Amino acid sequence: MAAASTSDQIPSVNKAWTYSDNGKSVQVAEYTAAGGRVLALKPKNLSFIGAASLPLVIETAYGGLERAQLSDGKSVLFLGGAGGVGTQLAKHVFGASKVAATASTGKLELLRSLGADLAIDYTKENFEDIEEKFDVVYDAVGQSERAAKAVKDGGLVVTIVVGPVSPPAFTFVLTSTSSILEKLKPYLESGKVKPVIDPKGPFPFPNVVEAFSYLETSRASGKLAKHVFGASKVAATASAGKLELLRSLGADLAIDYTKENFEDIEEKFDVVYDAVGQSERAVKAAKDGGMVVTIVIGIGPITPPAFSFVLTSTSSILEELKPYLESGKVKPVIDPNGQFPFTNVVEAFSYLETSRASGKVVVYPIP
DSSP states (O other), rough: OOOOOOOOOSSSSSSEOOOOTTTTEOOSSOOOOOOOOEEEEEOOOHHHHHTSSSSHHHHHHEEEEEETTTTTTEEEEEEEEEEHHHHHHHHHHHSSEEEEEEGGGGGGGHHHHOOSHHHHHHHHTTOOOOOOOOEEEESSSSSSSHHGGGGEEEEEEOOOOOOOOOEEEEEEOOOOOEEEEHHHHHHHHSSSOEEEEEOTOOOOOGGHHHHHHHHGGTTOOSEEEEEESSSSSOOOEEEEGHHHOOOOOOOOOEETTTSOOOOSOOEEEEEESSSSSSSHHHTTTEEEEEEEOOOOOOSOOOOOTTEEEOOOOOOOHHHHHHHHHHHHOOOOOOOEEEEEEGGHHHHHHHHHHTTTOEEEEEEOOOO
């Protein structure tokens, strides 16, 4: 962003970057204001797009790893979204002797290219079952209980997903200042640490809603099978904290994916709806003659009985479903913490990326 500031560190009208000001979310707008305490000069080699992608994730990863006492010669395992930037920080800033990270099949090569010594395919193996243990586990997906089984005696688990935790796990919540950005600037300008931007991004400002929709493709929930299509049995996967929500919405079988692999259960299904890009595993859960529909594109090759579905939106589906909505048979599921005014769009994105959302996250206009 181009910022005019009275800060001693940021000359007036210069290129700066920031995440937040005094704990408040930055507005999604072409221009905004921020206090000098949270501003740092943008690394010269980064585009505005690259710089915009980094402050939240890089400050959180750095702060969490520092609190977990990662240092030269120690090993670290990343669970989830921090794998890209976190792997680079662990290698080049903290001097970790070994860096492991979990990802789906299609993202393993990316992790290796960023310096991961061990890339674990979470769709095929449970990270806590591997023989090697780690000095630090960085949990970005809310699985601190499982993470504790992957840590060495005397090691630490740092989780950025707020909720109940017990030692050796602790929760890290970022308080943003410019100091971390300034400290990491040499690593960014030297190219040792690079922004990791999804190939389907970035989105122009008018397409904020489309960006949200893309983020939610890996978190979508099905609510129509029972009441519209008349399914005799509906099963769904979720983490432990979301199982009761699934049951309240009509699921006959709620499967805790942190404790069991859905493809290993004895019962098979006529249709498997894949919203997380695991069609290869989903095929093992379908009956002979059944179908797997996936809404995640580009994760890997899709083979029958799986197929991809891409929506072409028209009003006809909305009209068809209107009676079910008006009767209350189908209801919107909005996360209780997931309603944000338009000025807090960045905070809404950040909340989505923690994977804590139980339902939709909504951004609403301010009257």
